[in-house]
Amino acid sequence: MISSITDIRKDFPILSRTVKGHPLVYFDNAATTQKPQSVIDALVHYYTQNNANVHRGIHSLAEEATADFEATRDTVQHFIHAAHREEIIYTKGTSESINLVAYTWGRQNLKAGDEIIISGMEHHSNIVPWQIVAETAGAKIKVIPITDSGELDMDSFKKLLNERTKLVAVNQVSNAMGTVNPVEEIIKLAHDHGAIVLIDGAQSTMHLDIDVQQMDCDFFAFSSHKVLGPTGMGILYGKKSILDAMPVFNGGGEMIKEVSFEKTTFNELPYKFEAGTPNIADAIALKPALDYITTIGKENIRQHEDALLSYATTRLKEIDGLKIIGDNQHKVSVASFVIEGVHPQDVGILLDNKGIAVRTGHHCAEPLMNRFCIPGTIRASFALYNTKEEIDCMMDALKRAVKVLR
Amino acid sequence: MNHSIAATEAEIVEEFSLFDSWDDKYEYIIDLGKKLAPLPEAFKKDENKVRGCQSTVWLVANFEDGKVFYQAESDAIIVKGLISMLIRVLSGHTPDEILNAEMDFINKIGMTSHLAQTRSNGLLAMVKQMKHYALAFKSLKFEV
Numbered sequence: 123m124i125s126s127i128t129d130i131r132k133d134f135p136i137l138s139r140t141v142k143g144h145p146l147v148y149f150d151n152a153a154t155t156q157k158p159q160s161v162i163d164a165l166v167h168y169y170t171q172n173n174a175n176v177h178r179g180i181h182s183l184a185e186e187a188t189a190d191f192e193a194t195r196d197t198v199q200h201f202i203h204a205a206h207r208e209e210i211i212y213t214k215g216t217s218e219s220i221n222l223v224a225y226t227w228g229r230q231n232l233k234a235g236d237e238i239i240i241s242g243m244e245h246h247s248n249i250v251p252w253q254i255v256a257e258t259a260g261a262k263i264k265v266i267p268i269t270d271s272g273e274l275d276m277d278s279f280k281k282l283l284n285e286r287t288k289l290v291a292v293n294q295v296s297n298a299m300g301t302v303n304p305v306e307e308i309i310k311l312a313h314d315h316g317a318i319v320l321i322d323g324a325q326s327t328m329h330l331d332i333d334v335q336q337m338d339c340d341f342f343a344f345s346s347h348k349v350l351g352p353t354g355m356g357i358l359y360g361k362k363s364i365l366d367a368m369p370v371f372n373g374g375g376e377m378i379k380e381v382s383f384e385k386t387t388f389n390e391l392p393y394k395f396e397a398g399t400p401n402i403a404d405a406i407a408l409k410p411a412l413d414y415i416t417t418i419g420k421e422n423i424r425q426h427e428d429a430l431l432s433y434a435t436t437r438l439k440e441i442d443g444l445k446i447i448g449d450n451q452h453k454v455s456v457a458s459f460v461i462e463g464v465h466p467q468d469v470g471i472l473l474d475n476k477g478i479a480v481r482t483g484h485h486c487a488e489p490l491m492n493r494f495c496i497p498g499t500i501r502a503s504f505a506l507y508n509t510k511e512e513i514d515c516m517m518d519a520l521k522r523a524v525k526v527l528r
Numbered sequence: 529m530n531h532s533i534a535a536t537e538a539e540i541v542e543e544f545s546l547f548d549s550w551d552d553k554y555e556y557i558i559d560l561g562k563k564l565a566p567l568p569e570a571f572k573k574d575e576n577k578v579r580g581c582q583s584t585v586w587l588v589a590n591f592e593d594g595k596v597f598y599q600a601e602s603d604a605i606i607v608k609g610l611i612s613m614l615i616r617v618l619s620g621h622t623p624d625e626i627l628n629a630e631m632d633f634i635n636k637i638g639m640t641s642h643l644a645q646t647r648s649n650g651l652l653a654m655v656k657q658m659k660h661y662a663l664a665f666k667s668l669k670f671e672v
Contacts, residue, residue: 142550465604467582468558472606475550483582497603498582526555527605 125418127426131507133158133414144477147512152297152325152456152503153481154347160410161351168403176402177376177393191402194409195392198357201412202323202342203333206362208391212405215356216324217247219343220291222358222395223320224251226368227341228289234260236288239317241266241274241303242493243296246486248322252291261288268493272299272448280311287317294326298485298499299448300431300456302330309338318364324348328505329427329454331420334359346404351411355404358395365391372397423506427455430504434513441524447499458485458499464527466500472523478516533625536617537633544637553638554606561609567601578657583607585654589661595620596662600654610639610651618658623666631655 131137134156139146148156168190174183176191199207213219228251232238238252242265249263256263264282267275274292283290290312294305309319320341323332327344334342341364346355360368370377370388374397379387388394415423434457438444443462460466470482483498484491491498502516531539547553571588578585583604590597598619602608617633618626634640634651 465583467604468606470582472554475554497584526558 127507127509130418131509133160134507135159135162137507141477141479142475147476147478147508147515149502149504149508149512149516150479150481151328151505151508152300152348152485152501154353155328155350155505156507157352158350158411158414160414161407164407164410165352165403168406175399187402187406190406190409191400194405194412197409197412201332201416202327202357202359203335204359205335209359209362209365211358211360211365211392211395212400213343213356213358214354214401215345215347216322216343217251217356219341219356219358220247220320220322221251222371223341223343223360224255226371226395227318227364228252228255229258230369232256232259232261232288235286236261237264237282237284237286238262239264239266239279239282239287239290239292239312241292242268243272243274243299243301243303243487243490244291244293245297245322245324246488247324248291248293248320249489252289262286265489266292268490271450272296272301273450273452274301274303274308276304276307279308283311283315283317285315287312287315289320290317291320291322293322293324294330295323295454296448296456296487296490297325298456298487298490298501299458300325300453300503301448301450302326302452302454305339306337313338325456326454328415329420329424340364346408346411349408349411350414351408352404354401355408362391365395370397371395374398376400418506424454426506427504427508430508430510430513431455431457433510434502434504434516437513437517438520440517441521447494447496455505456501456503458501460496460499461524464524466498468527469500469520469523472527473516473519476515476519478519480516533617533621533629537629537631537636540613540617540633541636550638557609557613558605559609560612561602561605561607564601564608564612564615565599567599571599572601578653585611587611587654587657587661589658589665591665591668594622596623596626596665598658598661611654614651614654614658623662626662627659627666629659 136156172183172187174187176188195207195210198210204210213222232255238256238261240249240252252263266279269275292303292308295302305321312319318340321339323342323344328349340361342359344357347353377389377394377397379389438459445460447458466482470480473480481501567586572586576586576588578587583602585602585607587600598615600611
């Protein structure tokens, strides 16, 4: 990378702490990334200098807070290459973004007999909202099968598409395996059948270049906390024409134009979907997070993470009976594996005992675990601030754990 | 069983005080897990599951001569080791003794983190389930 890894690590204060007497090795980045000092500073700055409600006040604090709050929208727009700033809706996170689409677009457009296509590697967040609206509407959920190497079976997908398909909702990157899905092809095929497409970008936005116009997705959802920003903040991108036609989501302040007891008219985009006082501080602090990524450069981040993933994958194979789940060539940042004769939870506890944070369990993707007939995996997910030395450290702990557990 | 629950708890605390490192504590728990008598397959059914997120725990209890006897197993070995200690402390006591058990040995041996709500089949869920059984047997006793 252009910036040295030592410099990058200095920007993330948490990386200098110890856990159980060992230097922290943080490999749970697919769950949430750590935050650079600039993000922490932005939160402190808002609460110490600008705390005020946005959009309404005439005083200086409110104006400054509003300017910072709206600046994030411009940054997000450029970060994902949206055509218009009002296509960027603030939400609580990816889950709420998907629920928003399900409860507004879904309720308005889904009818009995319609079909929604999701994939066998979706996070529960991209399964459950569709089940809820499908049940109400009498629509059906169809699932794209997963191959043994943890990729989408595209031939089956093509067969699932038909004139009843109204929506395709898939992730761009699998949280449980790191597999990168061919979303542009999926979107084109879905559009050819008149369906609209939602892309769950929770796991991809940190790693891949996102261009929603080139991708041509109708909706794109991601979370701030997985792109170095604060928790409790997320984004829903939607094409303007579609968002305009959608009914409102939550009712309340901010989302209205005029209210009387007889009739309420609703605000313009994006505010018609942003009821109530928003999550101001976290929205403001998303901007320095995205700025940080842009400054380092996604290409540089990817190169670094790819090197880590390839090194980890090679070294993991030193362990007898270890199997990578999602053993394919189209992956970013995630090594997910099981070890014969050893329960993932036991490994997680013993690695934690050495200060190493990995994720164990089903990763909120139970259908995928069932597909591979496993209760869960051990997942190490890497970020721009991780090092090969940390992988060596994990390998030592892993080998020791396997030895005592078997 | 002659030992009171408190005495067994004290015994375990004493045993753990001999370990210098966390590695040794975990190796001991893993060893207990490996030694725990397996639960007959017939008991490994849904109704005996202690609900959890990461590993599966099956727990069954019998009531004999006014005392509760537990058997349990898990697919994860550390959990199994922890279960083994719980059984050692609680099994063979009356429902009242079990319901009044403080179980503070868990804190004293430094396993507090396993009590966290997030590890829902950590010790907390198991202790709760074991006490539920005791309560059920107690009400059964009064009905007779």
